[in-house]
Amino acid sequence: MTSSFTICLRLLTVSSALLLAACAGTLPTRYHSLLDAPADKKVATGSPAPFLIDLRPVGIPAQVDRPQLVVRDGGGVLPLEQERWIAPLADEARAALSADLSRELATTDVAGQPRPAGVRVLNIKIDLRRFDSVPGAYAAVDAVWSLAVDAAAASPLVCASAARASAGAGYDELVRAQRRALADIASRIASALRTYAAAGKGACPAG
DSSP states (O other), X not given: OOOHHHHHHHHHHHHHHHHHHHHHHHSOOEEEOTTSSOOOOOOOOSOOOSSEEEEOOOBOOGGGOSSEEEEXXXXXXXXXXXXXXXXXXXXXXXXXXXXXHHHHHTOOBOTTSOOOTTOOEEEEEEEEEEEEEETTTEEEEEEEEEEEETTOSSOOEEEEXXXXXXXXXXXXXXXXXXXXXXXXXXXXXXXXXXXXXXXXOOOOOOO
């Protein structure tokens, strides 16, 4: 026979669980964008590039390919239920990289658009192999990327780059660090792209 004490204990446990669930449900969801946290903008020092670019869809690691921000937590990773991306992370990363490349090269990303006649278009493919985030510490990005010209005899240039940016306290600061790391990658690609476009070949930047 169940004692009154046992019944009360069960009711208390159920009530506590319901209370915790109710409190969790009241926590606001905050949305982040890599475009809402711009890096320090660099003004292109060279002349506008004599070509257009086509940045293909950006690949991201499967571990972070989810709506939530995913952070390093000790030896593992932790999705943050109340901290989310406003759009899929692959789209956010592509938009940020496209904005940086277009600005540094003073050109236009024509991905998904008709190719203008008589204008060279250079294709860029970027795969992010690492997208680590440690709140209050750093954001780190490793990328493998390639440059190629449509219908050209030049061999593609394939390179790897890594970038790391310190992050202040808070998730907004963490997103800003991620943005700076992506901007660093874009800057190296832009530099290599000018040489590759001019000579049909190039060298990978250091790092």
